[in-house]
Amino acid sequence: MINLISQVKLCVIKNPILVSKSFQRLCYSTIKLTSDNYPQVKRNTQFKKLTSDDLEYFQSILSPQELIVAKDRDDLNFYNTDWTHKYKGQSNIVIKPKSVEKISLIMNYCNKERIAVVPQGGNTDLVGGSVPIFDELILSLSNLNKIRSFDELTGILKCDAGAILEEVDNYLKDNGHLFPLDLGAKGSCQIGGCVATNAGGQRLIRYGSLHGNVLGLEVVLPDGTIMDSMHSLRKDNTGYDLKQLFIGSEGTIGIITGISILTPTNPKATNVSFLAVNDFKDIETVFKKAKSDLNEIMSAFEFMDMKSMKLTKKHLGEVDGTMSFPLENDYPFYILIETSGSNKDHDDAKLEKFLEDVMGDGTVVDGTMAQDVSEIEHLWKWREMIPESCQSEGAVYKYDVSLPLSQLYSLVELTNAKVKKDGLLYDAETNPEGQVIGAVGYGHIGDGNLHLNVATKEYNKTIEKCLEPYVYEAVSDLKGSISAEHGIGFQKKKYLHYSKSPVEIKLMKDIKNHFDPHGVLNPYKYV
């Protein structure tokens, strides 16, 4: 066997400064109100419109720093508009309580008065779940953002819901641990929002889901009751595991205010390699071998298709001309593998042998390995900047689905074919009026999770009708889930039946009614 590692190109980073997290956003004013865009969804007349009495009540318990009242229509754009700029609500009040007790009082009042409430974390949600549809009161968790305690021996962290993921992760790293969840929006998203939406991310393959890692929650129920289940025991088998219901409930049955979570030891060694293959089937081969040979040290196995990388190249080139692509040529598919372990020599040896094998037999046709931390960040950047790059063309229709591995990429191909068939695919020569740049695919192979992003020049009804319910039907036909990690929110509520049976949907509705009989929490969404 020839040692191909010596031929692996060093990944050169001319400028390791990270590209700015924000990107050129559309002007807020061009975004349509959700109520105009979806006129079939009506405001629930049971909900009270806020009065001066209500405002007075809020003022009686909240300080000026905890209450924002809009003076102007655009004052609350940040809170009313979602990250994808697809949904825009019309709330005039944002409250940002600094204590759980205040949230309890507010909810007790709102429940009695039938005031609808949208809980909001970092507002990085991708399915329109964290913004109002009409005039719901926005309850932001951002003022509840402290780390409560950390036990270095057990790795158990307790923090407020509003703590920012990246800040918590940095704190943990300073203490020899890491947060068992990582995702692109880490600089803005809040821990509470991550738990409420059951966020997945890149580390799931190694550390498992939040359902396994969250040990306890503090939740304010719709009637203001505080459920203090901030347990810090790895095992506690005393009764129904109620906290699980709130993980992924998207703020529809309670407001998560505190989290107790098990965090793993920070690995002493991390390696990242960026590989190219010619066929999607080769990804499956490489994954199977990685599962066997890298097993306990594998912490990420991501794939990206050629189109997603082309869009990212264009976007990163525009944002920062010095970001060079890790490989010299283009290939149909790319794989990013991360390993993390407790002994660098052992990890290097495992990875070297693995790469020798997959490059030696021709499955992997090109590749590079990061040599230090900045190169690791550079390689990850090419994966993490895809969502922003897809958005940068104007707009993006995002579908985050789970599919059986063998069928994973066929959804991207089907979607491109559908867009082309409907005459919407842009082509400079043959269809310059086409509004769709293209469907790209990337995601977490290890979890069977595909991100299908359809980059477009704008949001419009023609494109939406071309894609929906087509995409959901295709996912259902392929025996997949219409939401792997982004959740349901407003976007997927009416498509739930593609993933859940009538019995399951009825049981979900029953649970919603059980916890929130007046339906005041995050209405018009989820179920």
Added chain:
Amino acid sequence: MINLISQVKLCVIKNPILVSKSFQRLCYSTIKLTSDNYPQVKRNTQFKKLTSDDLEYFQSILSPQELIVAKDRDDLNFYNTDWTHKYKGQSNIVIKPKSVEKISLIMNYCNKERIAVVPQGGNTDLVGGSVPIFDELILSLSNLNKIRSFDELTGILKCDAGAILEEVDNYLKDNGHLFPLDLGAKGSCQIGGCVATNAGGQRLIRYGSLHGNVLGLEVVLPDGTIMDSMHSLRKDNTGYDLKQLFIGSEGTIGIITGISILTPTNPKATNVSFLAVNDFKDIETVFKKAKSDLNEIMSAFEFMDMKSMKLTKKHLGEVDGTMSFPLENDYPFYILIETSGSNKDHDDAKLEKFLEDVMGDGTVVDGTMAQDVSEIEHLWKWREMIPESCQSEGAVYKYDVSLPLSQLYSLVELTNAKVKKDGLLYDAETNPEGQVIGAVGYGHIGDGNLHLNVATKEYNKTIEKCLEPYVYEAVSDLKGSISAEHGIGFQKKKYLHYSKSPVEIKLMKDIKNHFDPHGVLNPYKYV
């Protein structure tokens, strides 16, 4: 640093044949009926006593192999009596349906007729949860025991609830995987029972809890509705994760009939070492170092105290005179560490370095390492036979609790002091009438899970009053949980408030009423 590994004694197994799983049991006839033992618990008069019409209905849908009607009082002893021989019910009928549809029909009927039902798996439960208290109908899952499907690429297994853990694990091993749960009762316990009781076991430290690994369930609800959520996607974020409610619900809100679960790749290398330390604090030191140095390859970290090993020596000596203890001398505490990884050389090197360090600095004072599979089994046997050994003295009061690591062993010391203070501790010279052999401690350090076993000559009310609620109060004072993995069952129902707040208990009762308004499923237990 001196390499102490060379001095580690080879673990010699004179006879590798495993000790028989069954042990000399008390005669069934000497076991008191639960209703006599706990006269304060009354039969719910709302529940119907079975009539010949009911029997006729059961006969109309069940074959003779699916229905056992007692002809004699002792016919159903196995089904009426729990593993610890502490609880005994009086059911005259056991049904063992061969299909989910039949279970659905039975539950629909029983719910309408108000016939109370106890779902029963392998009946290895330790808190009186799987046997009737009065005349509840026993619904055994043992005839529903097939593996439905297995996907080698993703490691996703689907099986019936009644499949035996050990059989499933062996099947998975033949296919390069393993079940993410292992426990002493594996030869008898059923997968459905494990999930219904949220069993923990030795592998939890490595593979996490069932809440993280179970991907889907099929459940028959109290009214007979079949909730088919046998999803096989690692990620599925479409709605409330209802299946989580049934994990650990102990058959009180639904009968689990099918399980879809993610199973890990079987590691290529396994090492087990058996170490001795002089102080409980040294266990903490060794654990901290193991977490750092063995990190991703550590798959078990168990501890045992001297008394538990002395009882096991006596029991194994009696059962099989050829089982030699792994170490020459006695020590206050023992540690069993298992590692599992994908590369034996790397694992050996990590473990060697680790043992060099902890033996070199004197923290670990003696130890041995298994050299092959039979020696691995032999070392594990000394941990796995403790429950049976404690029971072999006559009876055992079992407490399975979670505690903060630093406080873990103090509960054993407190309990021994209490038993002695109450004059119950046997001593050949000073107290030959004492009925309590002693309190021993062992368990899963990695999970903060202590098994406190009080070995006694018999079950009697004096001992019970000495221990309860004393033990639960002590656990509560130490900020622990009164059930780490065994659950609530009948035994701990009235002590739930030591681990759960009034709000949590109310929410649990609400959930019970929500799913099972007539309370027909597993009554007199849990909440």
